[in-house]
Amino acid sequence: SQTIHQWPATLVQPVGSPLSLECTVEGTSNPNLYWYRQAAGRGLQLLFYSVGIGQISSEVPQNLSASRPQDRQFILSSKKLLLSDSGFYLCAWSVQDGNTIYFGEGSWLTVV
Amino acid sequence: GDSVTQMEGPVTLSEEAFLTINCTYTATGYPSLFWYVQYPGEGLQLLLKATKADDKGSNKGFEATYRKETTSFHLEKGSVQVSDSAVYFCALIPALMDSSYKLIFGSGTRLLVRP
Numbered sequence: 183s184q185t186i187h188q189w190p191a192t193l194v195q196p197v198g199s200p201l202s203l204e205c206t207v208e209g210t211s212n213p214n215l216y217w218y219r220q221a222a223g224r225g226l227q228l229l230f231y232s233v234g235i236g237q238i239s240s241e242v243p244q245n246l247s248a249s250r251p252q253d254r255q256f257i258l259s260s261k262k263l264l265l266s267d268s269g270f271y272l273c274a275w276s277v278q279d280g281n282t283i284y285f286g287e288g289s290w291l292t293v294v
Numbered sequence: 295g296d297s298v299t300q301m302e303g304p305v306t307l308s309e310e311a312f313l314t315i316n317c318t319y320t321a322t323g324y325p326s327l328f329w330y331v332q333y334p335g336e337g338l339q340l341l342l343k344a345t346k347a348d349d350k351g352s353n354k355g356f357e358a359t360y361r362k363e364t365t366s367f368h369l370e371k372g373s374v375q376v377s378d379s380a381v382y383f384c385a386l387i388p389a390l391m392d393s394s395y396k397l398i399f400g401s402g403t404r405l406l407v408r409p
Binding site for chain 2: 216225226228231241272274281282283284285286287288
């Protein structure tokens with residue numbers, strides 16, 4: 183069966199510091215991969231999605247970037263964090279021709 | 295563009311009460327519809343889905359029927375438990391997409407079930 187893992191689960195970072203959140207999927211090949219953010223008291227917003235290695239699409243302009251160095255690895259990064267980057271970040275995956283998206287456990291980021 | 299609207303919470307119920315969380319959508323054609331649940335401090339879990347009109351998704355006692363005529367996908371459960379306390383998200387994937395499937399979420403409805 184397929185599983186998705188992301189880490190770290192919790193992160194407290196100072197303003198201006200870098201960020202790296204990592205996500206891996208097991209048990210499937212060539213998945214679509216996604217990064218979502220859930221700000222406090224708000225809904226979920228799609229940040230990035232990827233349909234293959236090195237292929238990244240950004241949904242909203244922001245202080246973050248994403249990379250997909252391997253088929254089942256998706257990384258969310260920032261060079262300099264802002265207070266507004268605080269939130270709950272969720273990695274997700276789907277099969278290429280499937281229409282169901284499955285989420286990881288999420289990572290809590292607090293920028294102080 | 296496509297969107298999802300769900301009732302604002304919190305919804306507070308006593309154990310064994312009947313639950314309805316309303317969800318309506320705006321979309322072209324026949325989107326796929328989903329309910330996700332988020333327990334405190336956790337990620338999102340897929341609760342149920344429906345991919346065509348009149349389909350009924352069901353799981354763990356929850357049900358939702360895809361109503362094209364009213365563009366709705368209301369979540370129901372006949373008898374809620376304290377363990378059902380969570381935030382529930384209605385979502386859709388648009389009918390006409392490229393190879394990626396992008397979920398569009400409602401704002402979420404918090405459910406609190408009291409013993």
